[in-house]
Amino acid sequence: MDKLGAIFTQLLNGFGFTLGIFFFTIIFSIPLGLLIAKGRMAKNKIVSAIFRVYISIMRGTPLMLQLLLVYFGPYYVFKVSTGSIQVGPFNYRFIATVIGFSLNYAAYFAEIFRGGIQSMPKGQYEAAQVLGFTPLQTYFKIILPQVVKRVLPSVTNEVITLVKDTSLAQVLAVTEMFTAASKLASAQVSVVPFVVAGVFYYVFNGIIEIIMHSIEKKMSYYQ
Amino acid sequence: MSVLEMKNIKKSFGDLEVLKGIDLTVEKGEVVAIIGPSGGGKSTLLRCATTLETVDSGDITIAGDVLCASPSEGAKSVYCDKKMMQEVRSRFGLVFQNFNLFPHFSVRRNITEALIHVHKKSKEEADKICDNLLKKMDMSSKADAYPCQLSGGQQQRVSIARALATSPDIIFFDEPTSALDPELTAGVLKVIRELAEEKMTMVIVTHEMSFARDVADKIIFMAGGVIVEQGPAEELINNPKEERTKAFLAGY
Ligand SMILES: Nc1ncnc2c1ncn2[C@@H]1O[C@H](COP(=O)(O)OP(=O)(O)OP(=O)(O)O)[C@@H](O)[C@H]1O
Numbered sequence: 001m002d003k004l005g006a007i008f009t010q011l012l013n014g015f016g017f018t019l020g021i022f023f024f025t026i027i028f029s030i031p032l033g034l035l036i037a038k039g040r041m042a043k044n045k046i047v048s049a050i051f052r053v054y055i056s057i058m059r060g061t062p063l064m065l066q067l068l069l070v071y072f073g074p075y076y077v078f079k080v081s082t083g084s085i086q087v088g089p090f091n092y093r094f095i096a097t098v099i100g101f102s103l104n105y106a107a108y109f110a111e112i113f114r115g116g117i118q119s120m121p122k123g124q125y126e127a128a129q130v131l132g133f134t135p136l137q138t139y140f141k142i143i144l145p146q147v148v149k150r151v152l153p154s155v156t157n158e159v160i161t162l163v164k165d166t167s168l169a170q171v172l173a174v175t176e177m178f179t180a181a182s183k184l185a186s187a188q189v190s191v192v193p194f195v196v197a198g199v200f201y202y203v204f205n206g207i208i209e210i211i212m213h214s215i216e217k218k219m220s221y222y223q
Numbered sequence: 224m225s226v227l228e229m230k231n232i233k234k235s236f237g238d239l240e241v242l243k244g245i246d247l248t249v250e251k252g253e254v255v256a257i258i259g260p261s262g263g264g265k266s267t268l269l270r271c272a273t274t275l276e277t278v279d280s281g282d283i284t285i286a287g288d289v290l291c292a293s294p295s296e297g298a299k300s301v302y303c304d305k306k307m308m309q310e311v312r313s314r315f316g317l318v319f320q321n322f323n324l325f326p327h328f329s330v331r332r333n334i335t336e337a338l339i340h341v342h343k344k345s346k347e348e349a350d351k352i353c354d355n356l357l358k359k360m361d362m363s364s365k366a367d368a369y370p371c372q373l374s375g376g377q378q379q380r381v382s383i384a385r386a387l388a389t390s391p392d393i394i395f396f397d398e399p400t401s402a403l404d405p406e407l408t409a410g411v412l413k414v415i416r417e418l419a420e421e422k423m424t425m426v427i428v429t430h431e432m433s434f435a436r437d438v439a440d441k442i443i444f445m446a447g448g449v450i451v452e453q454g455p456a457e458e459l460i461n462n463p464k465e466e467r468t469k470a471f472l473a474g475y
């Protein structure tokens with residue numbers, strides 16, 4: 001039982017990093033995704049092409065590779081040493097992980113948002129326009145709230161995938177939960193740490209599903 | 224002074240010339256009905272007047288404000304600046320065939336949102352205007368409902384209230400009852416009739432011939448991008464002069 005207790009505390013430590021990667025990625029990738037969606041829908045063909053290429057590269061190559069590039073890129077390409085970078089409690093390993101995840105997830109979110117925005121009937125824009133709303137008011141008051149409702153199920157899917165993807169941070173030796181579980185498993189020659197880690201992920205996703213479901217329910221007052 | 228003046232309006236979509244030089248003047252308190260076959264350019268004309276489409280050439284003046292004008296006869300029309308555009312938009316209301324209410328707003332918010340955030344009225348003022356309009360539309364009990372909880376006829380009455388809220392000088396209707404079941408059109412037509420009695424200036428595109436005859440002062444028959452015939456409502460419906468008008472009316 002002691003042993004299980006030790007596994008639990010060690011994984012809990014790692015879980016802090018997992019949570020960190022998760023929340024920072026959500027915070028950065030969703031607004032970034034909106035901007036990329038805007039860029040992708042730009043009338044200017046060159047701008048739109050640039051964002052299309054960005055999205056296709058981010059979705060078409062492994063996230064693990066992108067993480068490695070963000071981590072090693074500054075040094076090998078620009079000869080910038082990243083070893084001493086420290087923002088509050090976060091070293092560059094962690095920061096690179098968050099940057100890599102955010103850039104990657106922003107691409108997925110961008111495509112979801114674009115689908116949502118393009119599914120909005122033209123009449124909503126027209127009604128807003130003749131009532132005198134500015135384009136910015138139209139976007140934030142009329143369009144975005146309806147888009148949020150439309151994209152919520154797809155966003156939930158991505159968020160759940162993100163929880164599991166955080167385990168990829170181990171390639172940068174960030175001691176998030178999965179890395180901690182791997183270390184424990186080899187030290188103890190046991191699969192129990194993996195099982196416990198699995199329970200953590202599962203419970204975390206369970207909570208996310210409950211939260212997202214309640215948001216969806218809140219928005220079900222119309223349509 | 225006329226509330227709406229459209230002069231020699233031309234508009235093409237690519238190679239398709241949809242408006243071939245339309246002149247339309249609407250006086251204060253006048254109700255003008257526009258009738259005509261499908262594809263004749265009625266909606267396009269309304270959309271040009273309401274800034275949803277830009278004309279190629281011609282002049283549009285609404286309540287004295289110049290929306291656009293051709294520098295010389297037939298030359299490309301020049302539009303006013305953004306500020307003037309907002310000014311012009313506050314002068315008219317538009318009622319769509321399919322309502323285009325904001326589904327995520329309650330009936331009250333659909334009506335008050337522009338009052339508060341475009342016309343800078345206080346919440347109290349806006350609510351008062353909204354309550355009065357809902358009463359007029361026979362919709363007082365539905366202020367807190369959402370559009371999806373209303374029938375088509377009720378939704379259209381809310382959208383008329385929304386268009387009226389900002390006290391426009393003129394209201395445009397594009398087939399306000401075409402998306403409604405027959406038993407729901409009566410309520411909407413009644414509301415428009417009442418507005419006509421109050422001398423609201425209106426331009427109504429409609430397929431309801433008897434309604435047009437009863438409510439309108441003037442009827443315009445439009446086909447193939449031109450005004451084929453126009454005149455006092457009774458006269459145009461009962462004694463059309465042009466062959467095309469006769470043929471069209473024979474179908475009703
Ligand atoms: N955005 C557009 N792009 C290209 N063509 C268009 C566009 N809008 C309208 N048209 C064309 O212009 C012509 C006139 O259309 P419009 O909608 O003004 O006719 P209408 O008189 O309102 O017809 P209906 O009675 O069916 O509503 C049609 O041939 C239509 O296909």
Ligand SMILES: [Mg+2]
Binds near residue numbers: 265397
């Ligand atoms: Mg039409």
